[in-house]
Amino acid sequence: MRDTLRVHMGWLHSWLGFLAGLLLLCIFASGTLAVFDTEITHWMQPEVPLHTRTALTPAALNAAAQAVEASERQGFSTFLSLPSHRDPVLRVLHYDGYEFTGPALSPETGTSFAPRETAGGQFFYNFHFSLRGGDHPGVQLVTFLGLCLLVTLGSGLVIHLKALWPDLVLLRPFGPRPRAWVDAHLIAGVLFLPFILFMAYTGTAIHARVLLPAQSFFSPSPAGPPKKSAPKGRLLQAGPPLPPLAPLITQGRERLHSPDGNLVLFTADDVRIFRSDASGPFLTRDHADFSRKDGHFLRSVTRSSPTVATMQLVRGLHYARYAPLTLRWLYFLSGLAATALAGSGLVVFLMKRRRSSGENAFFRLAEALTLTVITGFPIATLGLFWANRCLPVALTGRIMAEIDLFFTLWTLFAIHALLLCLRRHAAAAWRQHLYCLALAGGMLPLVDLLSGSHPWGDGAMLFVTVDALAFLSGLIALFAAQHLRRPAT
Structure with missing residues (x-):
C-alpha cells in the first residue's frame, strides 16, 4: 500500500511539477529580484542621488x-x-x-x-504576482500555480521521506549528471523547504479570493499590490x-x-x-x-x-517590506534556492524520459519550453538591464520600450529553442543559450561603466553589487556551457 502511494505521488510530483514548474521558475526568479525592487529602481535611475x-x-x-x-x-x-x-x-x-x-x-x-x-524593480514585482496579466487572469493563474506548488511539495515529501537522510548524506554534485541533478534538486528542496512552503502558502492565501469569489476567510482584505x-x-x-x-x-x-x-x-x-x-x-x-x-x-x-491582524502578518512576512538588509538578503538567497529547485526539477524530468521519449515531438517541445524558462528568462532579464543603459534617456515611451525589449528577447530565444529542439539539436541550443547568457551577464558591468551612469560617491556600492551579481551569473552560465561540452557519464 505504501509503495503504491509513492508510485502515485511520484507520477503526480513529476507531471504537475513539470507543467507548473515552467511558470513557477519565472515566478520564483522575479520574486527573488523583487526583494530588492527599490534598489533595482535606483540602479535604473542613476540620476537620483542616494x-x-x-x-x-x-x-x-x-x-x-x-x-x-x-x-x-x-x-x-x-x-x-x-x-x-x-x-x-x-x-x-x-x-x-x-x-x-x-x-x-x-x-x-x-x-x-x-x-x-x-x-x-516594479516590473519584477508585477511579474511575480500577476505575470503582467492583471487581476484576471494574471493573479488567478499565479494563485492557482501556488496551489499546484503546495501539492507538488507535499507529494515530493511523500516519495522522498523514506530515503531522505541517505540521499542527503550521499550528495554527489560532481557525479554522473542524472544523479547530480537529483541531488541538487533534493538539497534545494530540503534545506529551504520551510521558506518555500511558507511563501507558497502565504502567496496563495493572500490572493485566495480571486479563486474563491465569495467572501473567504483566507482573504478578509482586498487583494492586489500592497506596495x-x-x-x-x-x-x-x-x-x-x-x-x-x-x-x-x-x-x-x-x-x-x-x-x-x-x-x-x-x-x-x-x-x-x-x-x-x-x-x-x-x-x-x-x-x-x-x-x-x-x-x-x-x-x-x-x-x-x-x-485582519493574521492576514496583515501573512502579507507582511511574504512581502518583507519591514525587513532589514540582512533579512532581505536571506529572502533573496532563499528565492534563488527556490528557483534552483524548480530548474533542477525540470531538468530531472527531461533526463528521466530522454532515453524512452527523446524522439517524441512532445518531448522535444517540453525541452524547448524548459530552455525558454531556464535560460531565456534570465537572458531577457539582463536584456532589460542592458536596455536601461543603452536606450536614449529622453526616449518617448521609454518604459514600454524596455518592457517590449524584454518580451521580444524572451520570444526570440523561445523560437530559437523550439527550432533547434525540433531538429534534434537540443544540446547545441543549451550551449548557445548559455553562452549568450554568459555574454549578457559578463558584459553588463562594462556597459554600465561606459554609459557614464555609474556613481562613484554615495550609492556606488549598490551599483557595484548589481554589476557583480550580473557578472557572477555570466560566470555560472559560462561554466555550465563548458560543462555541457563534456560527454555525459
Missing part, C-alpha cells in the same frame, strides 16, 4: 503638492511616497496600469531630479487646493506611530496619511484622514480584529 537622507522640508512638500494638483488636473489619481531609509527621495506617483511612475524630488528643496523613465495603496483609476474630479502638508504628515505619523516613509493619498475631500510598510511585520492599511479643505483632523482608520 546621498545621506535629509529631513523632509515644507518647501519640498509644497513643490510636491503643486505637482499633485497639476497631475490631478490631467485626470490622474496621484499620491506621494515619502522618503524612507530605502528610498531617500520624495516621489509623486500615479499608476499607469502596470507601474507607478512620476518624478522624484529632493526632500530638502523639492527640485526634480528628472530621472529617466524606466520599468524599474503602494494608490487608487488605480482616474479622478472623476479634482479636489480643492491642498492645505500645507507638513503639519498633516507630522500629525499623521504621531497618530500612526510610523516615523519612516508613509504614503499620502488624495481624494476630492480629504488627505490620507498611511502607515509605512516598513513600520513592522504587520502590513496594515491604517491611515489618518484630514480635511482637504482646511487640514483639520477627521478620523483614524485602523483594523485590529484577530482575522
